Amino acid sequence: MTANDFGFLAPLLAIGIAPVVIMLAVAVRRSYVLSCGLALGGIVAAFLALFAVPQGMPHRVTSLLIFDNYALLYMGLIFASTFAVTLLASEYLAARKGDLEEFYVLLLLACLGSSLLVVSNHFGAFFIGIEILSISLYALIGYTRNGLSIEAGVKYLVLAAASSGIFLFGIALLYGETGTMEFPLLAARTAAQGTNGLILTAGLALVVAGIGFKLAVAPFHMWTADVYEGAPAPVTAFVATVSKGAVFALLLRFFAIVDINAHHSLFAAVAVIAVLSMFAGNLLALLQNNVKRILAYSSIAHLGYLLVAFLASGAMRVTAVSFYLVAYFITTLGAFGVVTVLSGKERDADDIEDYRGLFTRRPWTALIFSAMLLSLAGIPLTAGFIGKFYVIAAGAGSALWLLVVMLVLNSAIGLYYYLRLMVVMYVSPGEEKVAVTLPLSVTGYLVLAVLVILLVWLGIYPAPVIELIRSMTAGI
Amino acid sequence: MISQVPFEHGLILAGALFALGLIGVMVRRNIIFILLSIEVMLNASGLAFVVSGSRWGQPDGQIMFIFILAMAAAEVSVGLALVIRLYHLYQSLDADRASRMRG
């Protein structure tokens, strides 16, 4: 460990120190505003530290971690998203009773776990990162301690732990076959061994299955809707974006090193997962009446789309996945942001009836939500459009025509429920519903406004972001 | 050097344990037993690590096992806290009762 190493570690350190500081502060005096502010400060510091990393990338810190542009990009994405979640949560939580300060401790820890995932170069680091993330999430999901929240927390805990067992077993198999858990070394030895080792393939499959749970792809998806529904809306946003994005970033890095195209059977298995996810997600969402569940199912389908790009080869693959993730982060944060700002003290605004006539009551909120839904549906002028275009382009570029056609068919199915949700907001409310009348959340709307601007900007002029992503992911 | 247990034998044992744990998660209704079964799964994975480590004569497998232990402890502590809340809500430890969200 050198001083130089610490320079690279600075973002992680900042995000790791912040929860400690908050805990100490809470020990001195409970102040919601203070802990919230400290959390924001910590994230900002970590984000700024990204720009201060020393020269000489890619740089490895021990065999566990690697710092390269790719990692910086994803850390930036994670920090920005966590920042948005923190802002969304600040007013959402303020309306609730109980000890709220620890929320930020957990949130920052989850953020730390995610960040660790994107810099990990070793299954050890991967394991530590994913467990920090998971264990924080158990508590976050059950944080509001009402019935649904607890139920969701327990479900997530049981299933996440079981899936941890699965990928751990897979890692053990890989390790047993190759004698290393370091990605590049593992890839080299795998290639030397040939790609048809039984235990090796089984190990990889188990790892993918365990990760599949985190990504909520079919058939590991069944927890998603329940957890999304039960968790507090800002936490749902975090689960849907940061936790999935970080895991996907890791998956992408791992399989960029271990060439998935060389493992034909694994490739086929992942393709099956992709198709299953698309269909399961879209069909489940079709007539669903709970908005959070709709978004949950929709996220299953979106991960299926993302896997199409993931399975592509060539230069477009990483750019397509990364751009799609950026668009998906913005859109999903926006969608759950709307749910958050509309949620009352008693329960979240997750019934489709809560949205009836929203356009008359709160035109701007309705428009923002429409923009998010359109982006999810991949309609022009939104980031989602460019994202979907990119994914289809990646698929077409690698001649994965079957997957592309499946994607296209599923987009059409998906359209149905996005439109269904959207049109509800514009029909005239039968009688004025006063179920959800919150004071306007200033920070919430601030976040939403920024997200919408980003959404449209990416939809109209994505060139700079595409260039940024390209240059940042060039090393992968 | 102590004669080693063959790698495959160790793996078979670990795999059997793992399967037992997984089946336990699926068939037990009591949430405590489900948590126990998960412990079995995690430990089976740990065993697989140890066996693998011994195959290559490296400490890495054992290090991973220690990680797993730590993680399992953390998980159980959070898990038990949630279980207590659950018990408050339902007056029962039946995992199937916690199914208000569905569809």
Added chain:
Amino acid sequence: MRTLLWLIPALPFAGFFVLAVFGARLREKGVAAIGAGSVGVSAVLAILAGISFITSPPPGGSWTQTLWTWIGVDGFRPAIAFYLDALSLVMTLVVTFVGFLIHLYATEFMSDDEGYSRFFAYMNLFVGSMLTLVLADNLLLLYLGWEGVGLCSYLLIGFWYKDPANGSAAMKAFIVTRIGDAAMAVGLFLIFMNLGTLNIQEIMQKASHTWPRGSGLAVAAAALLLGGALGKSAQLPLQTWLPDAMAGPTPVSALIHAATMVTAGVYLIARTNVLFLLAPPVQAAVAIIGAATLLLAGFSALTQRDIKRVLAYSTISQIGYMFLALGVGAWSAAIFHFMTHAFFKALLFLGAGAVILAMEHEHDMFRMGGLRKELPVTFWTFLIGSASLSALPLVTAGFYSKDLILWYSWSSENGSPWLWAAGLAGALLTSIYTFRMVFLTFFGERKKEAGRRPGRVMTIPLVALAVLSVIGGFAELPRTLGNMPVFSEFVNTVLPPVKAAGEAQSAEAAMQVVTSFVSLAGVYVAYLLFLRKRRYVEGLAATRTGRALHRLWFSGWAFDWVYDRALVQPFFWIARINRDDFVDLFYDGIAWYNGFFHGALSLTQSGKVRWYAMGIALGTVIMVGIAVVLL
């Protein structure tokens, strides 16, 4: 004059435009002035054009006035251009002059109708279209006029729109003629495709160079054009619309469904005579269709009760004569019969209109009778018209024209005794049904008081047409009777002369005696059966065969019944059963399956964590399974 040719059709169009836009605000007098006036001026112009055309015949025998290129794509350049030669001049004169008389008549006939201005707007539009048809220099413009007159026919049959029956008759007329028009359209495609032009004169030239006589393409082209002509001229098998078309006001029947539009088919065939000459089978078909039609329609006319339906069947029958003439190559005879027919049939319709008006819109002849005294002018003019229709010898126009046709059907190269016999039988039928009509209407006992009598404005056209119905025939005196074929000489500058087989003059004279005798005999039979000894007829009709025949003839040989069962009902049936578009079932099915799978998958979301764990376990097994099995 030549540069003003375009004004002849343009004036009625202008009249239409003015009436359509401002008609609702004009008083009846103004409407009448514009409506009849525009056609009148057009008639004057036509006469002036005719005089100048005849006095100083243009080189090549025609004038062409091109207004502008209508469409210019690739080699396809039909123009809005008018072409005047002897044939179109005759047509133009008849159309404008008879048209004007009928307009004049209608100014009184239609007075106090709430659709007065609408009526004249339609009529003007008709005259304009008809003139476009006859003056068109290419088939596409002709087609424009062709469809235009069809449209006006439709509009005017359904003029009294409040009665749905009129609307149905109008639709029937338009749709049946459109069937023929579709064939004609294909004919246009074929001609353009193979000859590269639609200009009529160029077609004539190129066709005779390109296509050998009897070649497949020539036959196809002629047959397709014939299809159009059959529809428009109400010939077998597309004749069924014309009797129903009598639902329109009587001046309409006179103008459109007797004098002008229905003879457009005759004009078309005469205009494109080269094509028909190149296609002998088709020309023979024209003759046979004409002969068959004239007989069938004659029988039907015999049994009608409605005075206008008698005239309608009579019109079909007379056009049958014209087709017969065309078919045997007696081009000028067909046109000559067209002209005389226009005079006397218009006269008969106008007379019938006066009767109907007097009878307060009663059409049934059996409820009329003895009107001779009450409507003297009408009676005498009607009698002249009837005589002309029956071709009473020497003094009527109809005699000269029909005689010519009968003679050529025997003597021309394409003629045959069978055709002649059919024509002769038709002549007998004609005079029987004509005088049946006269006797039933004007003789016998009076059954109803005559109401409104025709005024001066209605009388003038009657008289004028009566005069023409007599003297019109003298334009063409046969060899046996003075030998002054003025008309055919004039028309034959355009139309090919008859290829006669060279029969002797004595044969022609004998033939004329026979036909004269036949038509007089018909009058006597009618007198006997319908005035003197009604019980013969009643007895005849009471027998089983008589009743069946009567029913068959009365219904126009049951064509309507057959078409209804064979075509109309199946079409309605198909339309009805597929109203909701069976293709949509497929998409509905897809939607249903999506909903079904949604329901099925939702069941897997049971909310039980153990079940979810099972899903993960299963998924893992599947994953590892695929990865290992496909290895």
Added chain:
Amino acid sequence: MILVWLIAIPLTGGLLAWLLDRGDDRLPRWVSLAAIAIDFVLALVLWMQYPEKANVLPGGAWFVEVRSAWIPGLGIGFHLAMDGLSLLLVMLTAFLGIMSVACSWTEIRERVGFFHFNLMWTLAGIMGVFLALDLFLFYFFWELMLVPMYFLIALWGHENRIYAAVKFFIFTQLSGLLMLAAILGLYFAHARETGVYTFDYLELLGTSMDPAKAMALMLGFLVAFLVKLPAFPLHTWLPDAHTEAPTAGSVILAGLLLKTGAYGLLRFAVPLFPQAALDFSPVAMALAVAGILYGAVLAFAQKDLKRLVAYTSVSHMGFVLLGVFAWNELALQGAVIQMVCHGVSTGALFILAGALQERIHSRDLGLMGGLWSAAPRMGAVGMFFGLASLGLPGLGNFIGEFLVLFGAYKVSVVMTVIATTGLVIATAYSLWMVQRVFFGARREEPRPSDLGVREMAMMAFMMAVIVWIGLYPRMVLSTSEGALNTLRQSAGVSAPSERMSHTAMPGANDDGK
């Protein structure tokens, strides 16, 4: 730059209309009207500058062009260009845009600003489709116009509007995505051949690939355009959407959206894959003919006035499809004329249906009848457009249909003959419609009022256009001539007509037997 303005003005107008919707709902109407009228004037100015012989311009028939980078990393450019074909369709768009604002003047009373926002944005999207020369940009506009159209149907439509709107959206979106996949396939095929990654139409022209692949990609394009057109059996979204949409929506759907499908066929599907299109043309022509007859029969069967008109569109657009796949100058010119005239005449029929619905609150033909005596002007106008739709000579639709048939005859005699029978059924349904609505005796009181000044003015303009094109179509023909010739050249010499003309003579003989 003027091309950008053409798109930007309605966009801005729509936004303004929405923002200005404060109480007085006349403001949004006037703003929208002004915006689209300016567009129309711009288009007219362009038309006047249009060179007489555009096909002699170097490098194709483009006479206005805008090109700038957009997403250079992927070879996506912001490339708009106009030739005679685009010009005609842009004019049609602006013209019907004016009509659709005018026909909503009294019909739309709720959320007027938002309505006009959607209206203007749909129009802008359509303009974009007609002008885009970068395939990505084309797809962008193609999708862009859907959302506001969806809102128009779903929010201001009739009873069953949500169903119709969703059906419309899903049909077009699904087919659009297939087209996107095909666009990308072409993009990569071109890159593999030349190493240049670009979506630019002009560069993608003439990309060579193996026939099977070309056919697959062509079908991807085709399916999008055939859904939009719509062609049998992909048409079932149309009757629902047309029927349920508000009047302005129906006008735009029938008048413009369908034309984007035809435009796509002309501009992209055939020139990009000439050989595949040629191989496919018998099937396409058969579909076209099936559509002509099927749509006509269904139109005849309908009880709902707007549904009837909707099915007539299926029939009429069949002629366009027939013309496009005949691919000779006559047929193509006919298709273009048919596009323009169908847009105007069907638009007018929908406006009439809307006016009727405003008055008697029904579209059920069974409840109409005898309206002529109460509303003679409406009757006359209805008659006029009924006649236009049955293809009466002297009116524009006749020119279109007949040119198509003349052209198609060169390629396939049998198809042409069958298509011609469609004219008879067209007569049946058009007359049937007029009969049911206007003739007969009026059963129910009160009598509806006749068309007012605003409505009459609209109708007068639309009738004038139809008559003008019917009698003097040369201005339209000469405008599109250069563009169509260029398209035919870019498709290469192996156009269907060239090949088929060898077989046309014996074919004609067979027909004559």
